[in-house]
Amino acid sequence: MLSKDLLELIQEIRKNGSEDHRIEIKKAAGGCPKIYDTLSSFSNQSGGGIIIFGIDQDNNFDLCGVYDADDLQKNIVSMCKQMTPVVRPVCTVASIDNKAFVSAEIQEIDIFEKPCFYTGAGRLKGSYIRSGDSDKHMTEYEIYSYEAFRKKIQDEIRVESRAEIKDIETDSFSLYLTNLRKTKPQQGNLSTAKVMKLQGFSDGQKPTLAGIIMFSEYPQSFYPQLCITAVSVQGYEIGDLGDLSQRFDDNERIEGTIPQMLDGAMNFMRRNIKVRTIINPMTGKREDKPEYPIVALREVILNALIHRDYSIHTDLSPITIRVFKDRIEVENPGGLFGRMTINELGKTIADTRNPFIAKAMEIIGETENRFSGIPIIRRQMSEFRLPAPVFESRRGSFKVTMFNGQETSESKNDNSLSRQILDYCSVWRTRADLKEHFGQLTSSYLMSYFVNPLVAQGKIVLRFPEKPRSKKQEYRAV
Numbered sequence: 388m389l390s391k392d393l394l395e396l397i398q399e400i401r402k403n404g405s406e407d408h409r410i411e412i413k414k415a416a417g418g419c420p421k422i423y424d425t426l427s428s429f430s431n432q433s434g435g436g437i438i439i440f441g442i443d444q445d446n447n448f449d450l451c452g453v454y455d456a457d458d459l460q461k462n463i464v465s466m467c468k469q470m471t472p473v474v475r476p477v478c479t480v481a482s483i484d485n486k487a488f489v490s491a492e493i494q495e496i497d498i499f500e501k502p503c504f505y506t507g508a509g510r511l512k513g514s515y516i517r518s519g520d521s522d523k524h525m526t527e528y529e530i531y532s533y534e535a536f537r538k539k540i541q542d543e544i545r546v547e548s549r550a551e552i553k554d555i556e557t558d559s560f561s562l563y564l565t566n567l568r569k570t571k572p573q574q575g576n577l578s579t580a581k582v583m584k585l586q587g588f589s590d591g592q593k594p595t596l597a598g599i600i601m602f603s604e605y606p607q608s609f610y611p612q613l614c615i616t617a618v619s620v621q622g623y624e625i626g627d628l629g630d631l632s633q634r635f636d637d638n639e640r641i642e643g644t645i646p647q648m649l650d651g652a653m654n655f656m657r658r659n660i661k662v663r664t665i666i667n668p669m670t671g672k673r674e675d676k677p678e679y680p681i682v683a684l685r686e687v688i689l690n691a692l693i694h695r696d697y698s699i700h701t702d703l704s705p706i707t708i709r710v711f712k713d714r715i716e717v718e719n720p721g722g723l724f725g726r727m728t729i730n731e732l733g734k735t736i737a738d739t740r741n742p743f744i745a746k747a748m749e750i751i752g753e754t755e756n757r758f759s760g761i762p763i764i765r766r767q768m769s770e771f772r773l774p775a776p777v778f779e780s781r782r783g784s785f786k787v788t789m790f791n792g793q794e795t796s797e798s799k800n801d802n803s804l805s806r807q808i809l810d811y812c813s814v815w816r817t818r819a820d821l822k823e824h825f826g827q828l829t830s831s832y833l834m835s836y837f838v839n840p841l842v843a844q845g846k847i848v849l850r851f852p853e854k855p856r857s858k859k860q861e862y863r864a865v
Contacts, residue, residue: 388437390481393490397439397483399817399859401448406520407819408432409858415440415453415489419462422491423505424522426467426474427515429493430503431525433728436517438463441488452486463491471506472496498726501533516782528700528783535698536725536738542698543597543741544587547609550594552583559644560588560602566750587743596697597743600645607642610702615641615648615688617708619659625709637710645692645744646753652688652708656681659710660791678791679715683767683776686760687717687787689753693745694785696721701783714790722780729778729831733761777835790836804837812847812864821862838862 388396396410406412409432411425422438429436440459443449453459460478467474477492496503502525505513514525535542556579564582568575574582583589588598600606600613607614619637620627628634637659641651661678691706701720709716723729725738739745748754761778768776768789777788804825811824821838822830841847842862850861 388477388479388490388492390479393439393479393481393488394483396437396490397442397450397481397488400439400442401450403817403819404448405819405823406444407822408517408519409434409436411436411438411520411522412442412444412448413438413440414443414445414451415459416443416451418454419459419466422463422466423470423508423513424515426470426493427503427505427513428517428522430470430474430496431501431515432517433495435493435495438491438493439488440490441486450483450486450488452483453489456480456487456489459489463489469506471504471510472500474503498533499537501537502530518782526783528698531698531700532696532722532724532783540698541587541741541743542696543744544590544595545697545699546590546593546595547599548593550599550603550609552580552589552592552594554604555583555588555594555598555602557602557604559646563602563747563751566752570750586747588747595743597741597747600697601744601747602644605642606644612703612705613697615652615692615706615708617641617652617655617710619655619710621712623711623713645748646751649685649689649692649753653681653685655708656684656688656710656715660684660715679773679789680767680771683764683789684715686764686767687776687789689748690760691717691719691785691787693748693754694721694724694740695719696783697741697744713793714788716786716788718784718786720784722783722785729780732778733765774836774840777831779831788832805841808837808841809846809864812862815850815861815863817859817861 400406400410400412411429413420413422425436425438429438441451441453443451463476463478467476474493479490479492481488502510502514504510507513510530511527512524514530515522516525516529534540564579567582574585577585580591583598584591588595588601594603596610599609603609617637617639618625618635620635622628626634637655639655641648641655643651662675663678664673665676666673688708695701695706704720706717706719721740724740727735727737745754764776768774773792774790779786779788808821808825811821818830818834821833825833838847842849845865847862847864849855850863851857851859854860
């Protein structure tokens with residue numbers, strides 16, 4: 388960045404009185420602080436980040452300046468060389484009232500080099516990830532997820548030593564085999580054993596996880612937690628009690644093969660979502676309309692089953708479905724895989740975590756495997772005139788939230804969250820301000836379900852309307 392950009396950023400930080408996920412503040416008045424953890428987290432974070440030296444966060448963001456700009460930069464570069472891979476910072480110097488300030492821009496490294504870690508601490512102890520405005524140690528699973536992509540580890544075809552080939556020689560496999568030979572004639576003359584091996588269902592001696600979870604009579608005898616747990620509650624959060632003081636209106640553990648779990652989950656959904664009877668204006672006939680589009684619900688559950696993480700790190704973690712009064716949440720183990728980011732979902736072709744399972748589901752006719760799931764979900768929600776679904780990739784999990792357009796727990800009374808946002812935005816507020824003030828909600832939920840609708844209604848205006856997604860965007864109530 389240029390010196391003037393650094394000065395603008397310093398003034399913005401002072402006005403907001405906070406850091407955020409892409410900015411780290413260091414005092415550096417008496418020497419160069421240790422920044423290994425931040426170098427690691429920014430290098431591993433999508434979009435990288437900026438470290439700014441010369442601001443005393445503990446003293447009301449006082450502009451104290453740095454001890455020596457030249458020596459500080461030398462120390463920054465020295466610490467960057469102690470990272471694996473080596474970090475290449477871009478430093479900028481600016482002055483305010485004869486005080487020097489230094490910034491170090493840290494670029495995100497290529498995914499094939501992640502995680503970036505402090506060499507002196509080692510990969511497990513020296514790898515960090517940004518969480519809010521702080522740096523957190525990566526979990527062993529988070530580190531493994533990068534290595535699995537880089538090394539092309541295919542957890543779905545890991546062998547299950549306790550199983551036998553006969554455990555997957557079932558009617559469902561016979562049906563699969565028939566469909567395979569119809570759609571791929573070149574495999575028609577291959578033996579069943581050869582097909583099993585080529586399609587990732589066995590290693591020639593023992594079945595793989597993919598073979599068991601797709602075709603065995605009871606996969607959970609080998610993997611008890613590779614299932615779906617589904618609950619429905621009358622309130623807005625787990626723990627809210629119903630009219631009869633019941634914790635759950637419905638509570639089911641859904642087991643079986645992937646196709647069976649998909650059917651079971653859809654049956655659960657149909658039981659627990661409301662259906663309204665309407666008059667079709669085109670035909671004049673009475674029709675039943677569910678509060679959520681069934682096609683979108685199916686795509687969400689199908690994606691969770693196909694794209695969840697099947698590594699040993701998540702063997703004990705089921706997929707969860709939670710039906711609340713105002714929304715449905717579907718969460719599966721394993722965040723976004725490979726190079727995909729939340730902003731690219733449904734726009735670009737994704738890296739596939741479990742290609743053998745995805746291919747098998749395509750052959751039996753459960754999915755097209757054409758990366759159309761996310762666009763279908765978004766389009767269906769729009770056609771039902773419901774808020775856009777919220778996608779979140781968090782530490783080791785991926786979550787989809789679908790709202791039914793009814794009042795939320797925050798809007799049940801006059802002190803609604805929308806009203807609070809409008810009151811808070813009586814002056815210009817940044818996204819970071821909103822995130823900090825309404826910290827009980829995730830940033831994506833807050834923006835997608837409350838702030839952006841208020842903007843669309845004309846109740847909130849943007850300081851930079853020509854750049855609605857700008858990182859410097861500010862919001863003010865009309």
